[in-house]
């Protein structure tokens with residue numbers, strides 16, 4: 001084995017050179033060729049945060065050599081307790097580059113080479129993603145995971161009718177939240193996808209401005225008011241720096257005063273941080289467990305040395321070490337993997353504003369600011385402001401009046417295109433009036 005990297009990965013090579021009762025005998029061929037697949041697999045890790053650091057280390061120690069990592073963030077001092085590839089001196093530097101350099105220095109002798117890509121995942125196109133055999137996502141936000149999921153589905157060539165297997169790139173997706181975590185394997189078009197399970201995530205909490213301004217009831221409302229209204233009044237045009245303790249202290253004190261005015265208990269510095277940063281508490285051991293599960297799947301996907309997770313594993317660490325695995329079913333009307341159109345029945349007299357609200361609160365879409373266009377042009381556009389203002393007059397118009405305007409703003413039943421910052425791809429919507 002010395003020509004394959006010596007005994008350094010002896011533990012992994014032992015698995016890959018012996019028959020296994022668990023492996024599919026038609027797919028798994030123990031021996032040097034399989035070890036070769038592993039070493040030649042090009043893996044992209046998305047996110048170099050809490051999960052990403054663990055994933056990179058696990059990949060390098062599991063015998064992967066061609067590892068890439070993409071992340072847009074720089075290192076913050078609050079990352080250091082768990083993102084163990086970073087040190088005090090790295091604060092302010094980019095996560096992807098520091099993580100890559102650390103692994104290369106520490107584990108380079110195992111053959112691991114990590115290449116860093118600094119930027120948003122949306123900055124890279126299909127040509128970039130097509131280079132990889134598999135992706136592992138350790139992301140902390142749903143929008144980015146939806147984008148990645150949709151992009152990999154778009155990349156599957158279906159021109160012959162059936163998906164071309166050579167264009168399918170597996171996505172191994174992990175997420176953690178406090179003591180809870182999950183790992184799943186998404187094989188585009190074959191398994192359920194990220195959007196199929198969107199109903200399982202609670203919708204992002206956005207408090208309506210009228211509530212936070214006029215009838216605050218929760219401590220969160222007071223914090224939001226301090227951020228959205230008071231900050232702008234006191235520091236017009238200046239962006240709140242969520243990583244600055246001075247800024248956060250200011251927000252906290254304003255929120256506390258407001259809470260006192262309305263007799264609302266519970267505003268603490270901790271809560272302020274949580275609301276402002278939408279912090280999901282991170283626990284290092286949860287990240288370690290989930291990353292290990294993800295990399296075990298990567299090893300199996302790359303070598304067929306065992307059955308791949310089918311397809312969703314949940315870890316619940318609140319009360320013990322408990323996991324639950326089940327096949328998450330494909331959703332037939334999934335917009336991403338099912339290619340479905342959304343149809344909505346709306347009363348004739350309902351307004352465009354009500355239609356937008358309905359889209360915004362749709363549990364399996366989770367849109368934030370939907371814009372709609374028809375074959376005749378813009379129905380409504382959220383941005384830029386100047387364009388939005390041109391179309392605002394339609395918001396209170398009834399759908400019936402919009403379809404009967406001269407020229408019609410849209411026609412009943414036609415394919416409308418919906419775009420939204422939360423939406424990875426365009427969505428086709430048909431509106432029927434009743």
Ligand SMILES: [Zn+2]
Pocket residue numbers: 192193194195196197330331334335336337338
């Ligand atoms: Zn789906």
